[in-house]
Amino acid sequence: MKLLVTAVALALMLPGWVSAAGFHIREQGSKAMGMANAFAAQADDPSAIFYNPAGIVFQTGTQVSLGVTVINVPETEFRGTTKLGDVASGLGVEQQVDTEARDDIFFPPNFYMTTRKEGSPWAFGIGIGSLYPLAKRWDTTSPFRDEIKEIAIKPINVNPTVAYLFESINLGVAVGIDYTYADVWLEKSACVDAYALGAVPVPGLTAVQLGELELEADGDGWGYNFGLLWQPLETLSFGVAYRSEIELDFDGDADYQITSAGQSVYGAPPLSYTDSIYSTGAETEITLPDTWSFAVAWKPTRKLTVEFDADRFGWSSYDSLDILFDENTVLSDSLNRKDWNDVWAYRFGAQYAVTETLDLRVGYARDNTPVPNDTIGPELPDADRNNYTFGFGYHTDRAVFDFAYMWVDFDDRKVDNETQTGTYKSDAYLFAANLTYFF
DSSP: OHHHHHHHHHHHOOSOOOOGGGOOOOOOOHHHHTTTTOOTTTOOSTTHHHHOGGGGGGOOEEEEEEEEEEEEEOOEEEEEEEEESOGGGTOOEEEEEEEEOOOEEEOOEEEEEEEEOTTOSEEEEEEEEOSSOEEEEOOTTOTTTTTOSEEEEEEEEEEEEEEEEETTTTEEEEEEEEEEEEEEEEEEEEEEETTGGGOOOOTTOSEEEEEEEEEEEEEEEEEEEEEEEEEEETTEEEEEEEEOOEEEEEEEEEEEEEOHHHHHHTTOOOOOTTTTEEEEEEEEEEEEOOEEEEEEEEOSSSSEEEEEEEEEEOGGGOOEEEEEEOSSSSOOOEEEEOOOOOEEEEEEEEEEEOSSSEEEEEEEEEEOOOOOGGGOOTTOOOOOEEEEEEEEEEEOSSEEEEEEEEEEEEOOEEEESSSEEEEEEEEEEEEEEEEEEEO
């Protein structure tokens, strides 16, 4: 049994868990998404609370907006060589693979409410959204199952905001508070080479699945944000927005079940179902990055608006992910180096007023991945990408309906590190709709 516990501990010290910061959803409003999220210098609908909260002070009356973004990742493909288990410790095996992740689809919602009385320099608002959702599923027989089989992160962010207009210079300023709560679900396997640690060889079997780990946790944290929006001319505006880091402290439970194959390979006596399960507490900390947006919008004609945004993401805050299990269990702490990089994204968007009630929008963005070659894994096989968007808005006296579509074209991601050598290929398709009502 001691040999079995040692093997379990070694097999779980793997580099591939996942972070809630691993996938930032910039698509928090359909109007902005139709222009590739180049919106911080316009910020002229309630989603300004996310893109640039100073924009709400240029909006009059009370508005309520409800929306959803449908994110579909139809396939993530990997071709190359990967290592099932930890080869460095003598418990792994290399193999050639050609595998795909299961289709992923999720629906982060958004809600905004803003209010400003006619003639008042003050405006108030609140936004509720999901800034860091993530879903990824690999087959139970996938060569990545010892790093990740399934991950689901369901966060919610609540953002109250207050803004003030310096009317003499047409400058809006805003500050807000961010509260983020997140649930995390993780499932993975522990696998080793069938010949490791003196195991009895099993004909035709190169790796043995020792057990299954399930981890469920939740956490929360606080941050702040501010924005500036200056309109020196009716045809020209400049925007700056900042959102601070948020440190999430996660606490939860981990269950590890030793499989019958794991018991037999290491000569352990048969265990009952109850005795084969080990439960313990687990905790970790994740720091979500700070973000800056710098933007300029210009109206060359009465009907046409164009905008350019540059966004900076402080992903260097995500340098490690350490999962600490309670003492005196069979589970070893999982210490995972990440060392992500700060990156920039560049966005171009345009809107054309076809009629008094119909606007058409297009956009393009170039997003750079923060994930370095050394620490990329199957839980988030990220890559630099091109985003292509279009959308429309239909207006009535009391409401606006906005729709947008985005195609995310990931560059092929070539990987060569300690756990895998090969290429990831992926695409994503996003649809978004918002209904905004004026009171």
